Amino acid sequence: MEYKDTSDIEISLLLDAVYKKYGYDFRQYSEAHIRRRIMNRLTLSGLGSISQMQDFVLHDKSFASLLIQDLSITVTEMFRDPDFYKALREKVIPVLKTYPFIKIWHAGCSTGEEAYSMAIILREEGLYERTTIYATDFNQQALNKAKEGIFPAGLMKEYTLNYQLSGGKESFAGYYTSSYDMAIINQALKKNIVWANHNLVTDSVFAEVHLVLCRNVLIYFERSLQNKVQKLFYDSLTNGGVLCLGSKESLRFSDLQGEYAVLDQKRRIFKKKYE
Amino acid sequence: MKYEAIVIGASSGGLNALTFLFSALPPGFSIPIIVVQHVGSRSDSQWIDLLNDKSKLHIKEADEKEKIEPGHTYIAPPNYHLLVEKDKTFSLAASERVNFARPSIDVLFESAAEAYKDKLIGIILTGSNADGTAGMQKVKACGGLAIVQDPETAESPLMPASVIANTAIDYVLPLENIINLLLKLY
Numbered sequence A: 001m002e003y004k005d006t007s008d009i010e011i012s013l014l015l016d017a018v019y020k021k022y023g024y025d026f027r028q029y030s031e032a033h034i035r036r037r038i039m040n041r042l043t044l045s046g047l048g049s050i051s052q053m054q055d056f057v058l059h060d061k062s063f064a065s066l067l068i069q070d071l072s073i074t075v076t077e078m079f080r081d082p083d084f085y086k087a088l089r090e091k092v093i094p095v096l097k098t099y100p101f102i103k104i105w106h107a108g109c110s111t112g113e114e115a116y117s118m119a120i121i122l123r124e125e126g127l128y129e130r131t132t133i134y135a136t137d138f139n140q141q142a143l144n145k146a147k148e149g150i151f152p153a154g155l156m157k158e159y160t161l162n163y164q165l166s167g168g169k170e171s172f173a174g175y176y177t178s179s180y181d182m183a184i185i186n187q188a189l190k191k192n193i194v195w196a197n198h199n200l201v202t203d204s205v206f207a208e209v210h211l212v213l214c215r216n217v218l219i220y221f222e223r224s225l226q227n228k229v230q231k232l233f234y235d236s237l238t239n240g241g242v243l244c245l246g247s248k249e250s251l252r253f254s255d256l257q258g259e260y261a262v263l264d265q266k267r268r269i270f271k272k273k274y275e
Numbered sequence B: 001m002k003y004e005a006i007v008i009g010a011s012s013g014g015l016n017a018l019t020f021l022f023s024a025l026p027p028g029f030s031i032p033i034i035v036v037q038h039v040g041s042r043s044d045s046q047w048i049d050l051l052n053d054k055s056k057l058h059i060k061e062a063d064e065k066e067k068i069e070p071g072h073t074y075i076a077p078p079n080y081h082l083l084v085e086k087d088k089t090f091s092l093a094a095s096e097r098v099n100f101a102r103p104s105i106d107v108l109f110e111s112a113a114e115a116y117k118d119k120l121i122g123i124i125l126t127g128s129n130a131d132g133t134a135g136m137q138k139v140k141a142c143g144g145l146a147i148v149q150d151p152e153t154a155e156s157p158l159m160p161a162s163v164i165a166n167t168a169i170d171y172v173l174p175l176e177n178i179i180n181l182l183l184k185l186y
């Protein structure tokens, strides 16, 4: 008789428990990475097995919340992949300029660095005042941080370099005030950003928008889930709207690949065709 | 053929070592090879093209969800962790650095060991940090074969020495002999 790997069974049961109890659905996230995060939490917890962790997940809310944080990867940067932002300035901003009002959706915005980068570009291009930025994530802790807009000052050197490489010509230091070891994002950049909790797996279309950015989120999903979420973006976009993915993500596994024109293949920028 | 995949980890000095290795492997070498070479987060992928030019194997950057094929060599892209899924496809992750590295050798080796079990060969080459030590332990724990470049012959001895100090290694060899061994094993 062939036995299945015990840890495979345990992981699948643990993810079932998280979903049934808390509604967070990680069952179609890429397994290798999920396994890694679970094994790390297991080591830190000092528990003997994944099955024992399942017991804790079901009966101890604070332990469950730790695990859910582990499974949501929030690593981000301002002007991450400067090349992308450069292409955004050159190829997407001209499209946005044709609209009287602009709506943008950052799906999986994490702690907000991406949305603030967008706000900076929109200001420099004179579009900020007529734009609403919806920035959503299913990680409330990350959203709370995003709303505050306070980042470690030590990161600003790296972000300044990113900003300059992305084609930024102003003084980056003008976009925040320093206080001790903190950098506080200017109020003026915050006022048109709406932060909201939204789960791409279990919630439906968020709003009708001209531009969707979902970067470095789909890489953690299996193909079938990627495909499902792509449908959500397609339904959210206006005709001629623009979709931006992370630099290692593509529309390859999406049934909707044919419904987009490529604006920039390398920077993963696509334009929804007119229906 | 007993082995279904080879994972290689290298850090400082790795470009020379990999060039030497891949110039020597013959065109028919069919076991897929997966490589993590530590590079700076802003580095581009040009060195992969250069390596490919010098090799008779097909060397490319690993893509998200790409299927691992015989006769191919895959390199982790800069600034992403590279993982192997049980269905022998790749996942990429932009999560925290591991051992100050992204891509990290441990992340590749541990996931590959889960996927290939005793059908995996792990090789640690030159480097000056301890990334790869935990990964190689996992390779051994899953029944795979562990090969380490002889620290005395490595441009940077620390990384291979750390693996040797912490794991029961099957072969500690200079690069030329690693090549000969691989030619015998496939």
Ligand SMILES: C[S@@+](CC[C@H](N)C(=O)[O-])C[C@H]1O[C@@H](n2cnc3c(N)ncnc32)[C@H](O)[C@@H]1O
Pocket: A072, A073, A074, A075, A076, A077, A080, A107, A108, A109, A110, A111, A114, A136, A137, A138, A139, A142, A198, A199, A200, A201, A202, A214, A215, A216, A217, A246, B094
């Ligand atoms: C690596 S961050 C990407 C941040 C930013 N877009 C960037 O590229 O720098 C991934 C974010 O996706 C969020 N995420 C993961 N699964 C999600 C889901 N099902 N619904 C909404 N957000 C999700 C995580 O909480 C995390 O904040």
